[in-house]
Amino acid sequence: xxxxxxxxxxxxxxxxxxxxxxxxxxxxxxxxxxxxxxxxxxxxxxxxxxxxxxxxxxxxxxxxxxxxxxxxxxxxxxxxxxxxxxxxxxxxxxxxxxxxxxxxxxxxxxxxxxxxxxxxxxxxxxxxxxxxxxxxxxxxxxxxxxxxxxxxxxxxxxxxxxxxxxxxxxxxxxxxxxxxxxxxxxxxxxxxxxxxxxxxxxxxxxxxxxxxxxxxxxxxxxxxxxxxxxxxxxxxxxxxxxxxxxxxxxxxxxxxxxxxxxxxxxxxxxxxxxxxxxxxxxxxxxxxxxxxxxxxxxxxxxxxxxxxxxxxxxxxxxxxxxxxxxxxxxxxxxxxxxxxxxxxxxxxxxxxxxxxxxxxxxxxxxxxxxxxxxxxxxxx
Numbered sequence: 001x002x003x004x005x006x007x008x009x010x011x012x013x014x015x016x017x018x019x020x021x022x023x024x025x026x027x028x029x030x031x032x033x034x035x036x037x038x039x040x041x042x043x044x045x046x047x048x049x050x051x052x053x054x055x056x057x058x059x060x061x062x063x064x065x066x067x068x069x070x071x072x073x074x075x076x077x078x079x080x081x082x083x084x085x086x087x088x089x090x091x092x093x094x095x096x097x098x099x100x101x102x103x104x105x106x107x108x109x110x111x112x113x114x115x116x117x118x119x120x121x122x123x124x125x126x127x128x129x130x131x132x133x134x135x136x137x138x139x140x141x142x143x144x145x146x147x148x149x150x151x152x153x154x155x156x157x158x159x160x161x162x163x164x165x166x167x168x169x170x171x172x173x174x175x176x177x178x179x180x181x182x183x184x185x186x187x188x189x190x191x192x193x194x195x196x197x198x199x200x201x202x203x204x205x206x207x208x209x210x211x212x213x214x215x216x217x218x219x220x221x222x223x224x225x226x227x228x229x230x231x232x233x234x235x236x237x238x239x240x241x242x243x244x245x246x247x248x249x250x251x252x253x254x255x256x257x258x259x260x261x262x263x264x265x266x267x268x269x270x271x272x273x274x275x276x277x278x279x280x281x282x283x284x285x286x287x288x289x290x291x292x293x294x295x296x297x298x299x300x301x302x303x304x305x306x307x308x309x310x311x312x313x314x315x316x317x318x319x320x321x322x323x324x325x326x327x328x329x330x331x332x333x334x335x336x337x338x339x340x341x342x343x344x345x346x347x348x349x350x351x352x353x354x355x356x357x358x359x360x361x362x363x364x365x366x367x368x369x370x371x372x373x374x375x376x377x378x379x380x
Contacts, residue, residue, distance in 0.1 A: 018092050026374075027093055030373060033131065038127075044123065045059045062115065071343075075349075121362035124361075128369065138235065138239065139233050141267070142232070143230055144230075144233055146329070146333070147226050147227060147229075147250065148229075148340075149226060151347040151348070156223070159212060161201060161202055210223040211224065226244050226250040226251065227336075235371075236334060238368050242254055242360075242361070243357035244353075256289075259291060260289075266290055268290045269291055273295045278298035294322050297312040
């Protein structure tokens with residue numbers, strides 16, 4: 001018997017949002033881990049808010065909503081609020097009832113900015129990886145490090161001389177600023193042929209913290225930041241992350257910073273990295289910290305036929321652990337791949353190194369959370 005296409009809506013509903021979420025859904029495991037981490041951060045939240053005035057959006061709900069934005073690659077807070085309005089699973093994860101009103105997107109963004117002052121994203125990442133069940137999945141002896149470029153929210157047209165007069169004036173002479181008869185304006189055409197542009201003489205007027213950089217020879221330069229990740233080698237989870245200005249030494253400087261932040265005691269550990277880290281100063285700094293450098297040897301041959309000297313010799317490469325580190329270290333590209341594609345961090349929507357760094361650390365925490373349900377199930 002064919003059923004009727006009846007579309008009468010019920011006046012009342014007695015089913016909770018949690019009942020709509022399947023019992024084996026990965027978000028249930030993630031929600032438990034996040035709630036445990038938020039309990040650790042609760043004391044720090046009290047210091048960020050005044051004891052008087054109107055209640056703000058709860059920081060716990062803010063962080064859960066921002067994690068959902070990273071999990072599902074939502075491009076903006078406005079789209080996130082739209083999803084929260086009708087997606088019952090999103091409402092359950094954040095902690096909203098089915099009838100609770102959703103926040104305005106601008107109010108949500110304003111409340112989010114308060115969490116920047118307390119470096120909450122970095123604390124959330126640390127709180128997740130410090131949980132006993134998560135720490136049991138991570139190696140405390142073998143690590144890998146690498147960096148990637150996060151494209152800034154600024155165009156090449158904004159990269160102009162620092163000493164240019166009249167910042168808001170349109171370029172004179174129309175297109176290219178060289179007298180071509182084209183229409184001048186804020187977004188006029190420009191031609192950089194024959195010009196030498198560098199971070200020493202130029203800066204972006206849209207995002208002054210962005211730097212002109214390229215990852216390797218043969219690639220085009222972009223305005224970007226440098227994101228860095230320290231990965232443990234057992235399951236490829238992020239142990240720590242940070243973001244800096246893009247420069248020729250940023251990856252090596254950040255690697256030492258990440259190691260110093262995560263080292264506990266004087267136990268010797270290993271660090272896998274690509275050949276960009278094979279420099280005398282960096283390898284010596286690692287050995288002073290009792291870190292064995294499992295770095296790819298950089299013995300490139302110059303156009304004159306001279307082979308470059310490498311700091312990595314047979315004392316390191318003869319061990320089987322060196323080959324294992326070199327194979328596993330490439331998994332760090334999975335972190336960058338997920339961060340840029342699934343989480344939408346290929347080009348940041350924020351401006352300023354503090355905001356971009358906050359978003360990068362939160363995305364690194366989201367990467368761990370996405371992988372933990374399957375890893376915990378395998379370990380059970």
